[in-house]
Amino acid sequence: xxxxxxxxxxxxxxxxxxxxxxxxxxxxxxxxxxxxxxxxxxxxxxxxxxxxxxxxxxxxxxxxxxxxxxxxxxxxxxxxxxxxxxxxxxxxxxxxxxxxxxxxxxxxxxxxxxxxxxxxxxxxxxxxxxxxxxxxxxxxxxxxxxxxxxxxxxxxxxxxxxxxxxxxxxxxxxxxxxxxxxxxxxxxxxxxxxxxxxxxxxxxxxxxxxxxxxxxxxxxxxxxxxxxxxxxxxxxxxxxxxxxxxxxxxxxxxxxxxxxxxxxxxxxxxxxxxxxxxxxxxxxxxxxxxxxxxxxxxxxxxxxxxxxxxxxxxxxxxxxxxxxxxxxxxxxxxxxxxxxxxxxxxxxxxxxxxxxxxxxxxxxxxxxxxxxxxxxxxxxxxxxxxxxxxxxxxxxxxxxxxxxxxxxxxxxxxxxxxxxxxxxxxxxxxxxxxxxxxxxxxxxxxxxxxxxxxxxxxxxxxxxxxxxxxxxxxxxxxxxxxxxxxx
Amino acid sequence: xxxxxxxxxxxxxxxxxxxxxxxxxxxxxxxxxxxxxxxxxxxxxxxxxxxxxxxxxxxxxxxxxxxxxxxxxxxxxxxxxxxxxxxxxxxxxxxxxxxxxxxxxxxxxxxxxxxxxxxxxxxxxxxxxxxxxxxxxxxxxxxxxxxxxxxxxxxxxxxxxxxxxxxxxxxxxxxxxxxxxxxxxxxxxxxxxxxxxxxxxxxxxxxxxxxxxxxxxxxxxxxxxxxxxxxxxxxxxxxxxxxxxxxxxxxxxxxxxxxxxxxxxxxxxxxxxxxxxxxx
Ligand SMILES: Cc1cc2nc3c(=O)[nH]c(=O)nc-3n(C[C@H](O)[C@H](O)[C@H](O)COP(=O)(O)OP(=O)(O)OC[C@H]3O[C@@H](n4cnc5c(N)ncnc54)[C@H](O)[C@@H]3O)c2cc1C
Ligand SMILES: Cc1cc2nc3c(=O)[nH]c(=O)nc-3n(C[C@H](O)[C@H](O)[C@H](O)COP(=O)(O)OP(=O)(O)OC[C@H]3O[C@@H](n4cnc5c(N)ncnc54)[C@H](O)[C@@H]3O)c2cc1C
Ligand code: SF4
Ligand code: SF4
Ligand code: FES
Numbered sequence: 001x002x003x004x005x006x007x008x009x010x011x012x013x014x015x016x017x018x019x020x021x022x023x024x025x026x027x028x029x030x031x032x033x034x035x036x037x038x039x040x041x042x043x044x045x046x047x048x049x050x051x052x053x054x055x056x057x058x059x060x061x062x063x064x065x066x067x068x069x070x071x072x073x074x075x076x077x078x079x080x081x082x083x084x085x086x087x088x089x090x091x092x093x094x095x096x097x098x099x100x101x102x103x104x105x106x107x108x109x110x111x112x113x114x115x116x117x118x119x120x121x122x123x124x125x126x127x128x129x130x131x132x133x134x135x136x137x138x139x140x141x142x143x144x145x146x147x148x149x150x151x152x153x154x155x156x157x158x159x160x161x162x163x164x165x166x167x168x169x170x171x172x173x174x175x176x177x178x179x180x181x182x183x184x185x186x187x188x189x190x191x192x193x194x195x196x197x198x199x200x201x202x203x204x205x206x207x208x209x210x211x212x213x214x215x216x217x218x219x220x221x222x223x224x225x226x227x228x229x230x231x232x233x234x235x236x237x238x239x240x241x242x243x244x245x246x247x248x249x250x251x252x253x254x255x256x257x258x259x260x261x262x263x264x265x266x267x268x269x270x271x272x273x274x275x276x277x278x279x280x281x282x283x284x285x286x287x288x289x290x291x292x293x294x295x296x297x298x299x300x301x302x303x304x305x306x307x308x309x310x311x312x313x314x315x316x317x318x319x320x321x322x323x324x325x326x327x328x329x330x331x332x333x334x335x336x337x338x339x340x341x342x343x344x345x346x347x348x349x350x351x352x353x354x355x356x357x358x359x360x361x362x363x364x365x366x367x368x369x370x371x372x373x374x375x376x377x378x379x380x381x382x383x384x385x386x387x388x389x390x391x392x393x394x395x396x397x398x399x400x401x402x403x404x405x406x407x408x409x410x411x412x413x414x415x416x417x418x419x420x421x422x423x424x425x426x427x428x429x430x431x432x433x434x435x436x437x438x439x440x441x442x443x444x445x446x447x448x449x450x451x452x453x454x455x456x457x458x459x460x461x462x463x464x465x466x467x468x469x470x471x472x473x474x475x476x477x478x479x480x481x482x483x484x485x486x487x
Numbered sequence: 488x489x490x491x492x493x494x495x496x497x498x499x500x501x502x503x504x505x506x507x508x509x510x511x512x513x514x515x516x517x518x519x520x521x522x523x524x525x526x527x528x529x530x531x532x533x534x535x536x537x538x539x540x541x542x543x544x545x546x547x548x549x550x551x552x553x554x555x556x557x558x559x560x561x562x563x564x565x566x567x568x569x570x571x572x573x574x575x576x577x578x579x580x581x582x583x584x585x586x587x588x589x590x591x592x593x594x595x596x597x598x599x600x601x602x603x604x605x606x607x608x609x610x611x612x613x614x615x616x617x618x619x620x621x622x623x624x625x626x627x628x629x630x631x632x633x634x635x636x637x638x639x640x641x642x643x644x645x646x647x648x649x650x651x652x653x654x655x656x657x658x659x660x661x662x663x664x665x666x667x668x669x670x671x672x673x674x675x676x677x678x679x680x681x682x683x684x685x686x687x688x689x690x691x692x693x694x695x696x697x698x699x700x701x702x703x704x705x706x707x708x709x710x711x712x713x714x715x716x717x718x719x720x721x722x723x724x725x726x727x728x729x730x731x732x733x734x735x736x737x738x739x740x741x742x743x744x745x746x747x748x749x750x751x752x753x754x755x756x757x758x759x760x761x762x763x764x765x766x767x
Binding site for chain 1: 510511514524528529530531555556570571572573574575576703704706707708709710711713715720725736739742743745746747750753754756757
C-alpha cells in the first residue's frame, strides 16, 4: 500500500471523455480515430491525479517517466514545464501517449484505478507531446558536440531514435543508417495513420536532425555497408536497432496464392507507399470483397482496420485462441468491433483455397479448443476433429508476428544470435562483438515501442561508458528477454 | 541524389542508363540489383546492376518499359536525378571455376545475364552464350556478350537473326553436338527459364536462374517476393535473386507475377498521355 495517499478521501470525478471520430465516419477515412483532449479537458483530467509521493504508476512505466511531476505542471497550466519533464525520460511522448499499452503498464497500477478508472496518463502524455509540437515556442536545446567519437545507429525505429537522442545529449556525433527511404521504423511503415499520424513521426525525426543527427536513408547495413566497415571507418561504437521485420508466414498449403499478404507487406504498401491512393500513388494493393486476417496481436488489428477502410463488404479476424489470450490492446479490439470487424476466435487456418487461376478464394479453417498451458503460460489450442469449415476470402492477411532480419548477424562475424535469430546482449545492451550494442525488437522479438525506446536509451548509456573507457565493449553475461508473441 | 549521366536506346522500349552511384559501383558484384524510387508517389522497383565503372562512380542499368515505373524511368534523361536508390541488394552470383559454362538469356534477361557471363569468363571459364529474342531488333547486348563469351549463338522466334526457334531448342541441339557444360546460368521470361531448365536438368548440368518476382522493400521485410524453391518458401530479395533452376516452381512464379496486371492500364492512364510515353 506504499503508494496510497493517506489524506485524500473525496470521491474522484470520472475520467474525462476523449473525443473520437464516430465509427461510421472513420471507416471511410484514414484520419485519427481518437481526437485528443482539449486543454480544458486535459487540465480537468490532470486534476484527477493524486500526485502520490510514492507513485506506483512510475514503476509501471518501462522508462520511469516522472508521471506526477509532469501532471502537477499540467494542473498549473504549465504545459511547457510538463513537456520538459517528459523529455527527460522519453523522446517520443506524442507517440507513446498514443500507442503504449497503458492499461497494462502505468495506468494498470495507478491508485485512482482501484476505485473507478485510473488517471488517463497516456492521454495526458499525448496532449503534452502534441502541445509541445504545435504550440511550444521553446527552441530545441542546442547540444554541443563535446565528444570526439562518432557513433553509428542502425535502424531508425523507436530503439534507434531513443539511442540517437541519448547519445546526442551526451555530446556524440550521431549518424543513423536506415534501409528504407523514410525513417521511423514501424512507426512509419507499420502503425497506421489513424492511430499514429505520420506527421508526428516526421516531426520527431526532424527534431533529431535539428539536434545534429545525420540520417542516411537507403542504407541497408550488411549489404550497402557492413558493421565491420562502420567500425573501421571511424565510428567508435555501433548501435543495432534493426527491429524484427522478417514476417512469419502461415506455413499452410496455398500461401503463395495471389491475394495473400503478410501483414508487413499489406501495411508497408499502405502506410509507407500509400497504395490506398492508387493510381495517384503508383504502388497497388488488392482488397477483395471479403478479407480474412489471421492473428490476434496489434498487427492483426491494424491490418484488419486498414482493410476495413478500403471498402470491402466484410473483414474477419481469425485467431486460434480465445479473446482473453489476444495480445492486441483491448482498446484496439474494441475499436475493431465498433468498425464492424468480425472475430472468429478459437479458429485456425488449415489451408488456402485456389480459385483455379492462382488467386485465393477462401480459407479452410478448423475450430480449436483450449487445453493445458504451454511455455508462454497460455492454454494451448487443439483442433477439434471434424470441425472444418470454409471462410470465403479474396484477400488474406497473415499477421503471425515477425522474427529479426538476418542480414546484420549473417554479415557480422562474432555477433551471436539465439536460435530464434534475436541478438544476444547483456543487461545493458552490449553484444558479443566489441563496440556493438543492440536493443529493441531485434533483441526481444516483437514487443512495444516503449520497451524498444528504453532499450535504446540503456544501450546508449552503456556505449557512452564504453567510449569513456568505463566498461567493457562486449557482453559481460548474456541476458535475453522474451518479447510479446503475436500468435 | 543519383544523377543520370548517360542514356541510350538499345531496342524498342529498352533503354540503357549510366547512373552516378559511387558507393554502389564500388561494392556491387555480379548478380546483384538496386531498388529505385523515382518520385514521391513512385513505387520501389528492382533493376539489375548490369555493369559498373568505379572510376566514373557509375552503374549501368537497363530497363524495359512494361508498366508505370519503367515508363517513368524511360522518360528520364541525362541530368535528371533518381530520388532513391538502394543497393547493392541480393546475394552475388557464386563465381567459380567450372570449366565449360553456358549462359542462356532471353529478352531483357540478357541484361542480368551479361555481368554473370563476364565474371565467369574473368574467373577462367570457357563461356558459351545463347541469346534469344522475338526478333532481331529486340536483341540486346549482342556485342557485349560476344566480347565476354568464347562463342555466341542466337535464336529468334522469326529467324531474323541466328536460328529460328527457341533458345531451349538451340541449347538441346548444342548438347546433341556433344557440347559439355559443367554449369549453366539461365535468365529470361519465366516460360523460357522453365523450358531451358528442363533441358539442363535432363543433361545433368547444375543451373542457376535469376528470379524477378514483385518486390516492395527489397530488405526481407514484406515477403512479397516469396518464391517456392525445392518446396520451401524463400524471399528472392535476400535469399536470391539466384536459385537452383532445377528446384524452382516456375508455375507459381508466373502466377504471382500476374498479380497486378489488371491494374497496369489504370496506372498508366493516371499518368496521362504525356508521361506514359517516353520521348524516343
Ligand atoms: C503493425 C504493428 C503495430 C504495432 N502496434 C504497437 C502499439 O500499438 N504499441 C506498441 O507499443 N507497439 C506496437 N508495435 C510494436 C512496436 O512497433 C515495435 O515493438 C517497435 O517499433 C520496435 O522498435 P525497434 O526500433 O526495435 O524496431 P523497428 O521499429 O522495427 O525499426 C527498425 C528499423 O530498422 C531498419 N533496419 C532493419 N535492418 C536494417 C539494416 N540492416 N540496416 C539499416 N536499417 C535497418 C528498418 O527498416 C526499420 O526502419 C506494433 C508493431 C507492428 C508491426
Ligand atoms: C531482382 C530483379 C531484377 C530485375 N532486373 C531488371 C532489369 O535489369 N531490367 C528490367 O527491365 N527489369 C528488371 N526487373 C523487372 C522489373 O523490376 C519490373 O519489370 C518492373 O518493376 C515492372 O514495373 P512497372 O511498374 O513498370 O510494370 P508493371 O509490370 O505494369 O507493374 C505492374 C505492377 O506489378 C508490379 N511489378 C511487376 N513486376 C515487378 C517487380 N519485379 N518488382 C516490383 N514490382 C513489380 C508492380 O507493383 C506494378 O505496380 C527485375 C526484377 C527483379 C526482381
Ligand atoms: S511511456 Fe507509456 S507506460 Fe510510460 S507513462 Fe507514458 S504511456 Fe505510460
Ligand atoms: S497517476 Fe495515479 S498512481 Fe500516478 S501519481 Fe497520479 S494518482 Fe498516483
Ligand atoms: S521484397 Fe519484401 S521481402 Fe523481398
